[in-house]
Amino acid sequence: MAYNLKEVVKKESRLVSGHRMCAGCGAPPAVRGVLRALKGEDNAVVACATGCLEVSTCIYPYTSWNNVSFIHTAFECAAATLAGIETTYKSLKKSGKLSQDKTTKFIAFGGDGGTLDIGLQSLSGAMERGHDITYVCYDNGAYMNTGTQRSSSTPHFADTTTTPAGKYIPGKTQPRKDLTEIMIKHNISYVAQTALFGNLKDLYEKSEKAIYTEGPTYLTVFSPCPRGWGYPTDDLMEIEKLAVNTCFWPLYEVENGKYKITYKPTNKLPVEEFLKTQKRFKHMFKEGNEWMIKELQEEIDKKWNYLLFMEEITNK
Amino acid sequence: MAIRERLSGNEAVATAMKQINPDTVAAYPITPSTEIPQYFSNFVSNGTVTTEFIPVESEHSAMSACIGAAAAGGRVMSATSSQGLALMFEMLYIASGMRIPLTLICGNRALSAPLNIHNDHSDAMGVRDAGFIQLYCENNQEAYDNTIMAVKITELTKIPVMVCFDGFITSHSVENITLMENEEVKNFVGEYKPTEYLLDEKRNISMGPLALQKDYYKFRVDLANAMRNSKDIILKVSKEFEKITGRNYGLYEKYMMDDAEYGIIVLNSTAGTVKDTVDNLRKKGIKAGVLKLRTFRPLPFEELPKELTNLKALAIMDKCDSVNGYSAPLFSEITSAMYTASLNVPTVNYIYGLGGSDVKSTDIEEVFENLQNIAKNKKIDNVTYYLGLD
Numbered sequence: 001m002a003y004n005l006k007e008v009v010k011k012e013s014r015l016v017s018g019h020r021m022c023a024g025c026g027a028p029p030a031v032r033g034v035l036r037a038l039k040g041e042d043n044a045v046v047a048c049a050t051g052c053l054e055v056s057t058c059i060y061p062y063t064s065w066n067n068v069s070f071i072h073t074a075f076e077c078a079a080a081t082l083a084g085i086e087t088t089y090k091s092l093k094k095s096g097k098l099s100q101d102k103t104t105k106f107i108a109f110g111g112d113g114g115t116l117d118i119g120l121q122s123l124s125g126a127m128e129r130g131h132d133i134t135y136v137c138y139d140n141g142a143y144m145n146t147g148t149q150r151s152s153s154t155p156h157f158a159d160t161t162t163t164p165a166g167k168y169i170p171g172k173t174q175p176r177k178d179l180t181e182i183m184i185k186h187n188i189s190y191v192a193q194t195a196l197f198g199n200l201k202d203l204y205e206k207s208e209k210a211i212y213t214e215g216p217t218y219l220t221v222f223s224p225c226p227r228g229w230g231y232p233t234d235d236l237m238e239i240e241k242l243a244v245n246t247c248f249w250p251l252y253e254v255e256n257g258k259y260k261i262t263y264k265p266t267n268k269l270p271v272e273e274f275l276k277t278q279k280r281f282k283h284m285f286k287e288g289n290e291w292m293i294k295e296l297q298e299e300i301d302k303k304w305n306y307l308l309f310m311e312e313i314t315n316k
Numbered sequence: 317m318a319i320r321e322r323l324s325g326n327e328a329v330a331t332a333m334k335q336i337n338p339d340t341v342a343a344y345p346i347t348p349s350t351e352i353p354q355y356f357s358n359f360v361s362n363g364t365v366t367t368e369f370i371p372v373e374s375e376h377s378a379m380s381a382c383i384g385a386a387a388a389g390g391r392v393m394s395a396t397s398s399q400g401l402a403l404m405f406e407m408l409y410i411a412s413g414m415r416i417p418l419t420l421i422c423g424n425r426a427l428s429a430p431l432n433i434h435n436d437h438s439d440a441m442g443v444r445d446a447g448f449i450q451l452y453c454e455n456n457q458e459a460y461d462n463t464i465m466a467v468k469i470t471e472l473t474k475i476p477v478m479v480c481f482d483g484f485i486t487s488h489s490v491e492n493i494t495l496m497e498n499e500e501v502k503n504f505v506g507e508y509k510p511t512e513y514l515l516d517e518k519r520n521i522s523m524g525p526l527a528l529q530k531d532y533y534k535f536r537v538d539l540a541n542a543m544r545n546s547k548d549i550i551l552k553v554s555k556e557f558e559k560i561t562g563r564n565y566g567l568y569e570k571y572m573m574d575d576a577e578y579g580i581i582v583l584n585s586t587a588g589t590v591k592d593t594v595d596n597l598r599k600k601g602i603k604a605g606v607l608k609l610r611t612f613r614p615l616p617f618e619e620l621p622k623e624l625t626n627l628k629a630l631a632i633m634d635k636c637d638s639v640n641g642y643s644a645p646l647f648s649e650i651t652s653a654m655y656t657a658s659l660n661v662p663t664v665n666y667i668y669g670l671g672g673s674d675v676k677s678t679d680i681e682e683v684f685e686n687l688q689n690i691a692k693n694k695k696i697d698n699v700t701y702y703l704g705l706d
Binding site for chain 1: 339340342366367368370371372373374376377380381382383384385386387388389390392406407410414514515516517520521522523524525526527528531
């Protein structure tokens with residue numbers, strides 16, 4: 001059935017209002033969007049890494065998680081925790097302790113800190129072992145829950161509280177870690193990068209594939225943070241759009257080794273268009289710092305060309 | 317009918333796990349407990365058990381997966397030692413804080429640095445405040461028995477349980493032991509029926525919330541009370557076990573203690589060496605005795621002082637050091653219990669056998685000699701000794 005936003009939003013939401021996430025944050029619509037791809041009749045267990053999402057959605061004695069079971073254990077081990085749950089599901093199904101006709105899906109959510117940094121080992125292990133789980137990273141490019149410290153996902157040159165743009169050091173001096181490619185190299189069946197783009201079709205379809213592809217799958221969603229990035233809360237969707245149209249955040253998926261760029265901007269915008277919407281890149285526009293924008297643009301073009309190349313050769 | 321077998325400690329525990337047939341086991345190899353997941357994955361591969369085994373990439377993930385598995389509604393077990401337990405540290409507090417029932421086998425081993433694979437109790441003592449029940453075992457039989465009892469204890473208390481025994485000394489030594497019949501174990505542990513779990517098909521739940529000040533405080537006090545109350549459950553489970561096997565377990569075991577004038581309190585395999593020394597001393601008319609603690613967590617703080625009232629001198633032996641400039645954990649906690657019970661017996665602390673250094677009966681004789689001198693001179697020259705250092 002063709003995607004229809006008006007239809008899919010009629011599904012009962014699995015993350016409901018009452019949570020304390022900030023206005024203008026990308027994470028709640030990302031989570032709701034991912035969970036919307038679950039079939040109505042299917043249940044799910046969500047495991048959450050410590051982070052904004054967890055501390056804002058399950059404050060005792062309340063929970064915003066609806067029509068799913070939810071667990072949080074610690075920062076670095078959402079994948080391992082979920083692996084234990086998924087394995088026990090298999091075990092209990094096998095021994096007849098759970099009914100055979102009901103399906104439960106297993107989804108982890110972690111920020112980029114809990115995924116690319118401290119949780120990388122746990123994630124890599126779970127992916128390698130082949131658990132039937134979907135790991136979703138909501139990537140806002142820093143440790144936002146503790147106050148915008150740099151992570152390995154922080155963009156090159158970004159100003160964070162531990163890579164402050166100063167007199168001698170111009171923000172983060174290293175480019176981003178490309179976890180999507182690292183996940184692809186785990187040779188799992190489905191890896192995708194998505195954003196809150198347009199009518200959320202890209203997010204929905206990739207989530208559906210990720211959740212319903214057997215075995216481990218990885219999905220990363222571009223999740224702006226108004227406090228950490230410095231933008232007015234109502235700019236969320238505009239920033240998402242610019243990230244995609246500048247190819248700062250390419251939308252693509254890799255299914256059984258085949259690359260597919262799911263959106264190619266007809267008019268690829270220069271990265272400045274994205275950078276100028278956020279305070280964290282403000283220093284890059286100062287006189288004498290033009291080289292930063294140039295270098296970042298080169299990095300973006302390199303990745304984009306790499307994706308075009310991979311799409312071509314993996315589909316031959 | 318009991319079955320007589322000749323097994324190493326690790327084999328005995330793996331055999332108990334086979335008979336328990338848990339839903340999920342997640343473990344990572346580490347000396348000296350590696351053989352447990354090794355033997356167990358053999359059972360899994362050959363269909364002797366229906367358990368799902370997760371060969372995780374670290375002990376941190378082992379404990380995380382176990383927490384997830386138990387939260388999902390499974391009966392869950394794991395095994396580790398030393399650095400592995402240290403790596404689990406964070407998750408141990410989360411397991412107990414979430415009131416997750418699970419059984420963790422710990423083949424006790426020294427902690428780095430320097431690197432050392434041999435036995436002492438630094439690992440288990442390092443996590444003594446993690447909110448786990450800790451059962452200590454003198455020999456292979458006790459390791460086997462406590463593993464089976466642990467499953468019931470953890471499910472009834474909703475406190476995770478560690479079963480501790482000495483690496484190599486117990487884990488690798490082969491002893492004659494008596495096994496229960498498979499059916500007996502199956503009936504004893506029974507079918508696990510979790511009450512609140514993630515995979516409940518009738519309702520969804522949220523676990524592991526953020527709790528603000530007052531709620532957090534209440535949760536921690538609930539855990540502390542559960543630990544206090546666990547004594548009765550441990551004794552009840554042990555009674556049931558005795559009915560089937562004839563083997564009696566309390567919170568501790570007394571050996572020649574009732575009329576003893578000189579006593580030693582000790583954990584695990586060294587208790588065997590002390591018992592042997594006590595036998596020899598008794599032949600010479602010296603009233604020596606030993607109390608072997610089975611449950612360090614919960615600490616039998618009310619019961620212990622009552623067992624020590626007749627002593628003229630007491631040595632508390634720790635196979636680990638607190639590096640606090642004073643004494644080691646067992647000594648600190650038991651003397652504290654004695655103080656609050658207004659029991660004033662001259663007591664000294666012997667730290668011994670670190671990194672697996674041998675503890676000989678002559679070493680134990682030296683301890684009893686010192687206790688006799690303390691009693692005679694009515695004074696303690698030194699509170700803390702390092703035994704067996706040449």
